[in-house]
Amino acid sequence: MRRSRAFIPTTKEVPSDATLPSHQFLIRGGFINQQGAGLYNFLPLGKIVLEKIRAIVKEELDRAGCSEVQLSFVTPIGLWERSGRSEAMGKEMLRIADRHQNEFVLSPTNEEAMVELVKNRVTSYKDLPLNLYQINTKFRDEARPRYGLLRGREFLMKDGYSFHASTEDMIREFHLMEATYKKIFTRLGLNFRVVAADSGAIGGTGSKEFHVLADSGEDTIVVCEACDYGANIETIFQTKEEVDSLNAKSYEELQTKRIDEKCACGGKLSFKKGIEVGHIFQLGDKYSKALEANFNDENGKPRPFEMATFGIGVSRLVASVIEQNHDENGCIWTKATAPYMVNIMISNIKEEAQVTLGEALYAALQAENVSVMLDDTKERFGFKMKDAELIGFPYTVIIGKELANGLVQIFDRRTKENFAVGAHEIFEKIMELV
């Protein structure tokens, strides 16, 4: 993409209502903009990042044997009344009426819809197990949306549901999904921990959360420094007061605090702040029983499905990457999430030699399917550099005054290192890096 033709409205000024780095930089960098409380538009750059994350999620799930579907976002209220969740979820469900005054709900999650879909279509143990997922918009009418994409009302979430003939098989799938989630978050380049968690309103017997470690995380988790044990503090402290007092503490305070008890492995336990980006639940037959969704077992006897459910906050991940990867100048995208891998910056577009080299490199990288931006705008050097840092391209090729000496520079966004490369070998050098 040519910068001169792109729609990337960056700003120098910090929007007044954004407090977190991810919120500020995603708005300042022209990735998103706010439409209303907890409602965000994804601009071209934000959309690219969102789609990259979605693609990785899909790829790993498909590889693990899951099948993607897409359920209708608007659902009849009756679906929720049958399961009792119309009552249970209360005002968090946004209800609307159509022209006939029939009531509908903007889906906050889809256990009911997925069970209804499978019910009477999967009727034999021979058809099990089955794991269906979708990556679709969700709406939860949060009492208080905040933190930009981290806690919006409308958000993109991957929700998966698996159906099994036995508890053992459900647990096997649960472990498979845990491993798959680890692959996904590792591919995204995130530093994360898997922790034991509360099942909350969704219900079920066992659940695990996946937390991206970040100072601004809303959850407090306990992690072992030696092994991979971790737990949400909600699961280990008895009273709500204890949890609340911990949540009130600042990150610095928590960082230095150790828990007296040791981990089962003997390692030290410490507090961390985390952003919940994934949650997997062992549901059992809670929903299949309530909605009378049965299959016939080996003896021809009807039994309710054993189920598990798996969520990943896709739009929340966009912000999580930045919460974990930024500096005072802006975003630092991981390679898997960067909107463009390379930014070719022509320092002065009035210099013909610079333009010629920039255009040639742009064409060559495109031919190799490297995602590349060509900054061919009339701005000055400083402006373009600030802009590139704000947006967070992993690499910026600076074609400037050193070209007179046959040199260009590669600027590494993460390390902020700037190293000179011969103009004739810049293409090969970039291909090594990406």
Place this chain on the structure above:
RNA sequence: CGGGGUGUAGCUCAGUAUGGUUAGAGUAUCUGGUUUGGGACCAGAGGGCCGAAGGUUCGAGUCCUUUCACCCCGACCA
């Protein structure tokens, strides 16, 4: 949902205690010029139903009533 706050130019904000010329600044945008290695400089221009609706008044951005929106703290939650 309780408590607090804010709505004035695309954005960040003055102006409102005490009503009174033509509503300002910075930034962004456009024009011209200068400049070209870290959001540069000079000159000029455009841009506003002062959140909305009522009311008080000779006169309302400013006072009163109602309403909507957004933000912050808390409770709740992916």
